[in-house]
Amino acid sequence: MKAVGEVVVVTGGAGGIGRALAERFHGDGAKTVVVADLDHAGAEAVAKAIGGAAFRCDVGNEAEVAALVDETERRFGPIGLFCSNAGIAAGFDLDADVASASNDDWARMWTVNVMSHVYAARTLVPRMKARGGGYFLITVSAAGLLSQIGSATYSTTKHAAVGFAESLAIAHRADGIRVSILCPQGVDTAMLRSLPRGPQSFDGVLTAGEVAAAASAGLERETFLILPHAEVETYMRRKIENYDRWIGGMAKLLKKTREGIG
């Protein structure tokens, strides 16, 4: 699919990858780009720069996601591309025991990194089915395919997001609904800058604009999996070829990361 002429929504659009997606799809000729974010002032600044619309929305709140979809379609028409991009990273600690994050942290990560996609699909799938199709671009992470050294909450919720995206793509393919997952490693955004340096940066950190360009190209190809870092495909193959060797390799990588090598 191409964004040209489409109504596009980008969650987490006030900064980072979301901002770059909003700018990219505007540049690709979208009819309207709706920039949705918890940070309303930030969303307004991005929307103003691209002639789009801003919406304050907490993607972890089902009613707010439904209102985002309702209001967008009422004002601008059917959403052709919904970019479910907002996500959070917390609990990065290379030395902590793996289940040590609090239940509140687990719940918050689950809500924002997984349920946000469920809420978007719950409100949009019936509409897209009725009109013969639509597109979801879900920003996940290479952590959802491999693992996130130093954060079990991030790794687990991103794996769950991949699982949900697969179900969405399988269950609604016959309805004309298409899905892509965007799975970069390190991207130079506020999120990455807030984390300790780790393996997510070892293959090089991309700009958000480079990731948005990869997303746009992936949408044109309509491939489910969009990998802005090409190395991730090799790592996925290694994981499948020999799971035990891969676990051992990741444990060594954790040790190296703790020792500050990389």
Ligand SMILES: NC(=O)c1ccc[n+]([C@@H]2O[C@H](COP(=O)([O-])OP(=O)(O)OC[C@H]3O[C@@H](n4cnc5c(N)ncnc54)[C@H](O)[C@@H]3O)[C@@H](O)[C@H]2O)c1
């Ligand atoms: N930066 C990376 O290295 C990297 C790598 C792989 C995947 N990702 C994923 O990319 C996505 C975007 O990350 P980023 O690096 O641009 O992060 P970022 O923190 O730079 O930007 C995220 C944006 O989302 C907004 N946001 C956060 N919680 C929200 C909520 N509940 N509702 C609405 N908006 C909310 C923030 O206000 C912010 O504008 C996330 O899903 C993240 O997990 C990031």
